[in-house]
Amino acid sequence: MSHAPNDPSDPVDPFPAPPQDSPFPPLGREFETLAARDGAPLPAREPAREGSDAAAAAAAAAPAPPIPAPAQPDPVPDAPPGVEAPERRNALIAFGRFAFPPGPAPEDADLAARDQRWASRVVLCAAVLMLVFNAAAIQNWSRQQPPGWTTSTVQQLSDVWSAQLAQLGADRPRRAVNELWTALAALRFPGQDEPEQGSGQAS
Amino acid sequence: MLFPTLAFGVFFLFVYFVSWSLDRENERRKLFLLLASWFFYAQWDWRFVGLLILSALLNWGVAALIARSDASGRRKALVAVGVTINLIILGFFKYYGFFVEQAGDLLARFGWERDLPLLQVVLPVGISFFTFQGISYVVDVYRRTTPPARSLLDVMLLLAFFPHLVAGPIVRASDLLPQFERVPRLTREMAAHGLLLIVWGLFKKTVIASELAVRLVDPVFFDPSAHGAADIALATYAYAVQIYCDFSAYSDMAIGLAALLGYSFPRNFDQPYRASSLQDFWRRWHISLSSWLRDYLYAPLGGGRKGLVRSCLNVFITMLLGGLWHGAAWTFIAWGALHGGAQVIERLGRSALKGARLIPAWLGVIVTFHIVCLGWILFRAESFDMAMEMLVGLGRWQALAVATPLTVGLIVAGLGMHALPPRLIEGVAMRLREANSLLLGALVAAAFLLVEALRPDGVAPFIYFQF
Numbered sequence: 098m099s100h101a102p103n104d105p106s107d108p109v110d111p112f113p114a115p116p117q118d119s120p121f122p123p124l125g126r127e128f129e130t131l132a133a134r135d136g137a138p139l140p141a142r143e144p145a146r147e148g149s150d151a152a153a154a155a156a157a158a159a160p161a162p163p164i165p166a167p168a169q170p171d172p173v174p175d176a177p178p179g180v181e182a183p184e185r186r187n188a189l190i191a192f193g194r195f196a197f198p199p200g201p202a203p204e205d206a207d208l209a210a211r212d213q214r215w216a217s218r219v220v221l222c223a224a225v226l227m228l229v230f231n232a233a234a235i236q237n238w239s240r241q242q243p244p245g246w247t248t249s250t251v252q253q254l255s256d257v258w259s260a261q262l263a264q265l266g267a268d269r270p271r272r273a274v275n276e277l278w279t280a281l282a283a284l285r286f287p288g289q290d291e292p293e294q295g296s297g298q299a300s
Numbered sequence: 301m302l303f304p305t306l307a308f309g310v311f312f313l314f315v316y317f318v319s320w321s322l323d324r325e326n327e328r329r330k331l332f333l334l335l336a337s338w339f340f341y342a343q344w345d346w347r348f349v350g351l352l353i354l355s356a357l358l359n360w361g362v363a364a365l366i367a368r369s370d371a372s373g374r375r376k377a378l379v380a381v382g383v384t385i386n387l388i389i390l391g392f393f394k395y396y397g398f399f400v401e402q403a404g405d406l407l408a409r410f411g412w413e414r415d416l417p418l419l420q421v422v423l424p425v426g427i428s429f430f431t432f433q434g435i436s437y438v439v440d441v442y443r444r445t446t447p448p449a450r451s452l453l454d455v456m457l458l459l460a461f462f463p464h465l466v467a468g469p470i471v472r473a474s475d476l477l478p479q480f481e482r483v484p485r486l487t488r489e490m491a492a493h494g495l496l497l498i499v500w501g502l503f504k505k506t507v508i509a510s511e512l513a514v515r516l517v518d519p520v521f522f523d524p525s526a527h528g529a530a531d532i533a534l535a536t537y538a539y540a541v542q543i544y545c546d547f548s549a550y551s552d553m554a555i556g557l558a559a560l561l562g563y564s565f566p567r568n569f570d571q572p573y574r575a576s577s578l579q580d581f582w583r584r585w586h587i588s589l590s591s592w593l594r595d596y597l598y599a600p601l602g603g604g605r606k607g608l609v610r611s612c613l614n615v616f617i618t619m620l621l622g623g624l625w626h627g628a629a630w631t632f633i634a635w636g637a638l639h640g641g642a643q644v645i646e647r648l649g650r651s652a653l654k655g656a657r658l659i660p661a662w663l664g665v666i667v668t669f670h671i672v673c674l675g676w677i678l679f680r681a682e683s684f685d686m687a688m689e690m691l692v693g694l695g696r697w698q699a700l701a702v703a704t705p706l707t708v709g710l711i712v713a714g715l716g717m718h719a720l721p722p723r724l725i726e727g728v729a730m731r732l733r734e735a736n737s738l739l740l741g742a743l744v745a746a747a748f749l750l751v752e753a754l755r756p757d758g759v760a761p762f763i764y765f766q767f
Contacts, residue, residue, distance in 0.1 A: 219491060220316060238305075
């Protein structure tokens with residue numbers, strides 16, 4: 098498994114190792130070094146001003162630091178075209194150090210949480226409104242259950258709940274639509290007999 | 301516990317809120333969903349939860365052995381064992397009585413009457429669906445089209461996940477296992493889409509399918525000899541609408557419920573009565589089954605690779621076995637043979653005409669629809685005699701007795717929904733994602749309330765539960 102330079106060698110250690118010394122020359126010499134290696138002519142230096150201090154002259158006369166040898170070509174051959182390099186995985190995750198994989202990026206996680214809250218509000222709002230305007234459903238359900246302490250308790254509670262909401266008129270929308278539907282169901286083609294009793298009555 | 305009931309509504313609300321409270325702990329969330337799915341299944345018969353667990357254990361074990369093996373012969377032997385075990389489970393529970401009865405009749409014809417060991421085997425709900433899922437998992441691992449599941453929990457949840465457990469769609473391992481491996485995310489589009497599908501499915505099942513079943517289909521199919529041609533023809537059209545609204549409603553609700561839990565299922569219906577050929581019909585009807593039959597039966601038989609005659613034979617065998625999958629009865633086999641035979645004729649016709657079109661597309665839609673309706677008579681009738689009575693009754697003139705303006709209107713509505721834009725619900729969901737949550741909640745509640753006001757008391761089980 099390949100490691101990035103700062104990856105810990107021991108995967109149990111979660112902290113990165115201290116950075117190593119830079120293999121590159123100091124920043125001021127970088128340009129010259131690169132140009133010398135490539136064999137390009139150096140730009141003309143600005144002539145030294147007269148009376149420059151001795152320290153600067155000494156620095157110019159001092160031998161330049163050794164230029165690092167050009168990097169050897171990589172002995173590992175390139176992958177043939179069309180072959181993708183294997184995906185590099187974080188060593189910590191690969192070794193299962195964390196109980197759960199990391200969550201999405203913070204922005205993404207915030208967005209996901211916001212979407213989830215939005216969806217939960219929709220579901221909750223619909224459920225509460227159904228509880229108010231469709232109270233008869235609980236009553237019907239509780240009446241269809243086999244008798245017992247729980248079902249009789251639910252039935253009594255739903256009876257009270259339905260009666261109270263009916264006084265406020267919360268059952269009117271459902272009843273009005275139901276009556277309209279029942280009237281539609283009772284329609285017959287000209288000359289057709291009346292419907293038989295008990296066949297497919299709407300609630 | 302049926303989807304369109306209050307008990308299921310309460311159950312789902314509980315599952316929804318608890319599962320999303322565990323959204324940072326995927327393994328615990330999956331475990332909770334598995335327990336909820338077992339609880340859901342136990343509402344029919346708790347003993348069959350053991351069968352579900354056994355099926356998952358067997359499929360997981362066989363797939364793991366296949367994945368570890370490099371020897372081709374060993375892999376083949378293992379996949380054969382896996383498929384056979386699944387077929388034995390399905391065959392025992394679903395076809396044992398049928399085949400023993402047929403064997404008894406056959407022996408009696410040759411004068412060898414024997415007391416065969418007849419058993420009253422209770423059919424576990426949804427067994428055809430979860431055994432087919434098990435087969436697809438084992439075969440996919442064998443074909444290396446899907447990697448084996450990372451854990452037994454994933455396989456158990458794959459087979460038992462309650463939205464698809466009892467009547468599909470047949471969700472394959474390659475569709476669902478990758479989703480189980482990461483924490484699901486609920487986007488606004490998914491939530492709006494899921495809620496719309498649930499409301500739409502509820503409307504199709506409890507209003508259209510139930511009303512048509514109670515007011516028109518059941519009375520006519522119960523005694524066809526008492527009805528005239530108009531009632532029988534309308535009852536046949538009504539059954540075409542009923543079975544579409546019933547089964548597609550279940551699929552819609554299953555997809556919607558899974559979406560609210562953060563999982564995506566494949567589409568199972570795509571306006572099937574718009575099909576202009578039988579081949580087209582099977583690309584639109586019960587897509588998860590037809591694609592399963594294509595990949596695990598038609599293709600291994602040779603598919604269309606071995607010439608025209610062989611491809612015709614393969615498609616006929618596939619449809620015949622597809623008919624038998626629906627039920628252990630000769631009427632289902634005849635239904636499969638009708639669809640297979642019609643597809644063979646289509647293939648031969650296409651080959652003879654070299655791609656030229658014999659009839660315009662709109663006429664193809666009408667012809668296809670009526671062949672499908674003929675098939676539905678076989679599908680719905682309890683025996684060949686009753687199916688024949690229906691067909692004979694089509695020639696008997698009698699005034700309308702059972703069909704009413706409402707039932708005719710529902711038939712028109714059921715067929716008319718095939719003229720809607722194909723991705724209408726997705727389009728509406730995209731618009732609703734921008735809505736205020738309270739406003740959308742009120743709209744959803746109003747839609748539910750409308751359905752509740754229209755639906756008859758009680759709800760019949762879904763037609764496909766028996767399969």
